[in-house]
Amino acid sequence: MRTGLGRLFAAFVVLSAGLLGNAAAAKDKITVVMSSFDLLFWPTLAAKELGYFDAENIDPDIVRTGGGAKSLAAVAGGDAHFNIGAPASAFRARAKGSDVMMIAPVIAQYTDNITMSDAWAKKNNLTRTSSYDDKLKALKGMTLGVSSVGGGADQLVRFLAKQAKLDPDRDMTISALGSGEAMLAALSRGRIDGFVVPPPAGEEAVRKYGAHPMITTGAGEVKALDGFVYIGVIVRESWLQKNQDLAIRFLRAQQRGLEAVHDPATTEKAREAVRAKYFAESDKAFFNEIWAAAKPSYPRTIELKPEMVDRIVNFVNETTPEPLDKKSTESGWTNDYAAKALATMKR
Secondary structure: OOOHHHHHHHHHHHHHHHHHHHHHHOOEEEEEEEOOOOHHHHHHHHHHHOOHHHHOOEEEEEEEOOOHHHHHHHHHOOOOOEEEEOHHHHHHHHHOOOOEEEEEEEEOOOOOEEEEOHHHHHHOOOOOOOOHHHHHHOOOOOEEEEOOOOOHHHHHHHHHHHHOOOOOOOOOEEEEOOOHHHHHHHHHOOOOOEEEEOOOHHHHHHHHHOOEEEEOHHHOOOHHHOOOOOEEEEEEHHHHHHOHHHHHHHHHHHHHHHHHHHOOOOHHHHHHHHHHHHOOOOOHHHHHHHHHHHHHHOOOOOOOOHHHHHHHHHHHHHHOOOOOOHHHHHHOEOOHHHHHHHHOOOO
């Protein structure tokens, strides 16, 4: 028969075990925002679906905002912790007084590719094996669809026009058409000769309308932009200083996501996890094709190098009338947390 003291001790042991169990189970809840669930964000989505955030004791609420500006505003305003978004936008926000900054790359290629109609390819004798110089020359006289005036695709066209020694406002026509669906429709009706947009719209045009890839920035074809950080991990500096360990753990999970995408032993598992969760209704073979085409755009490491930032600054300042503020840009990124994450990863 238990004494009163014995029953009290037993109850204490049970209570302690319960408290310890709850403590072990408790995870750091964070909000991660991104404009969509398309290929720009697949390494982060893969990290979530493969349990890499769970392994770091992190419970991420991943929110699709529908726009890059909304995602950045959510982090800048303290409504979210991590934004997977455009570094150039973060640098501009910092110049206006925000304390947002980039701590790692997510996409290390400019992902807006140029797809041309079959008629334009034949008119200019272009094939998959045509030289880069011949492709640049074929921009002359071309009517190209882009999503918006002044957006990333429009900037790319102007950058390439300069390489081709063309005046984009005189030697070609840039037409703002909005969505990829609108560009596909315009191409199918012969209203445009090509369009500039990230996958999969270009691949859809190839499959449905006999179009052809023209310039594939995502594969590093534009050497001046090879290694361009198109998408990065954005946080508030004030939050970062108070949550350094959490940021490092987040980046470790992000690194594992990148590794899973690139490793031949795990890439199929990562691909299927992302497809099952976010693209279950998509054609499997087509999704596999897009996944393979997207892989060169993802860096193999979360390391952020000065030359990556330089490419962003040089490109933006060359293609837009409003240059990036040098002081804000220099203070608007750091590799410190990525370096610590890499140094503390278990191999």
